[in-house]
Amino acid sequence: xxxxxxxxxxxxxxxxxxxxxxxxxxxxxxxxxxxxxxxxxxxxxxxxxxxxxxxxxxxxxxxxxxxxxxxxxxxxxxxxxxxxxxxxxxxxxxxxxxxxxxxxxxxxxxxxxxxxxxxxxxxxxxxxxxxxxxxxxxxxxxxxxxxxxxxxxxxxxxxxxxxxxxxxxxxxxxxxxxxxxxxxxxxxxxxxxxxxxxxxxxxxxxxxxx
DNA sequence: ACATTAAGTGATT
DNA sequence: AATCACTTAATGT
Numbered sequence: 001x002x003x004x005x006x007x008x009x010x011x012x013x014x015x016x017x018x019x020x021x022x023x024x025x026x027x028x029x030x031x032x033x034x035x036x037x038x039x040x041x042x043x044x045x046x047x048x049x050x051x052x053x054x055x056x057x058x059x060x061x062x063x064x065x066x067x068x069x070x071x072x073x074x075x076x077x078x079x080x081x082x083x084x085x086x087x088x089x090x091x092x093x094x095x096x097x098x099x100x101x102x103x104x105x106x107x108x109x110x111x112x113x114x115x116x117x118x119x120x121x122x123x124x125x126x127x128x129x130x131x132x133x134x135x136x137x138x139x140x141x142x143x144x145x146x147x148x149x150x151x152x153x154x155x156x157x158x159x160x161x162x163x164x165x166x167x168x169x170x171x172x173x174x175x176x177x178x179x180x181x182x183x184x185x186x187x188x189x190x191x192x193x194x195x196x197x198x199x200x201x202x203x204x205x206x207x208x209x210x
Numbered sequence: 211a212c213a214t215t216a217a218g219t220g221a222t223t
Numbered sequence: 224a225a226t227c228a229c230t231t232a233a234t235g236t
Contacts, residue, residue, distance in 0.1 A: 146224090147224070170215090170216065170217085171216075171217065172215095172216075172217095180224075180225080181224080181225055181226070182216090182217085183217095183218090183219090183224095183225075183226075183227090184224060184225070186216090186217060186218060186219090187218085187219085187224095189217095190217090190218070190219090200217085202215095202216060202217075202232080202233060202234085203216075203233095211236105212235105212236085213234100213235085213236085214233100214234080214235075214236100215232105215233085215234075215235095216231100216232080216233075216234095217230100217231080217232075217233095218229105218230080218231075218232090219228100219229085219230080219231100220227105220228095220229090220230105221226105221227085221228090222225100222226085222227080222228105223224105223225085223226080223227105
């Protein structure tokens with residue numbers, strides 16, 4: 001596991017910190033689809049993503065959800081960070097988009113390292129920043145983009161995090177992620193297929209050119 | 211063969 | 224862009 005740590009975080013952190021992470025962190029492997037954080041959960045440890053991708057969702061009242069952004073390896077979850085510091089409940093849900101490997105760091109260590117290691121502090125601040133940027137991007141997408149553009153972005157992101165241009169997803173699942181109806185998704189996808197940008201199959205979508 | 215689930219489509223708001 | 228109503232196609236038992 002030491003190798004994986006170095007591979008993904010070695011260029012960021014000094015050896016001493018990596019050593020501590022290796023000792024204290026607990027590796028957690030999760031399967032695709034498993035829920036890592038539920039809304040209203042209290043967070044007791046910080047996940048650092050070693051491998052795979054995590055999907056971050058916002059949910060309204062009951063059932064209706066919306067994808068905010070994805071987290072890939074080398075990243076951490078900003079929500080977790082703010083929750084630990086403020087000891088607050090999670091406002092979001094985190095679901096494993098693919099099979100994933102996480103390194104879990106206890107909250108106490110996370111705050112202690114903030115003082116002890118400059119590289120850690122920078123990592124946290126930097127991570128906060130990039131998550132905030134992604135949030136802005138998500139807002140722009142919803143507010144200014146039409147459904148066809150939103151869908152394209154969704155497919156692009158999905159293909160990127162799964163490192164595969166054959167996406168295993170149904171029209172219904174996409175509709176839920178984008179908070180729209182299945183019929184609309186089917187129509188737009190059909191249009192994209194006619195433009196030869198994608199190819200449609202049952203339960204699958206092949207990305208040709210985005 | 212039948213039931214279930216995914217996807218396609220016209221019409222309406 | 225959403226909803227309804229209906230059809231067609233694929234898959235499971």
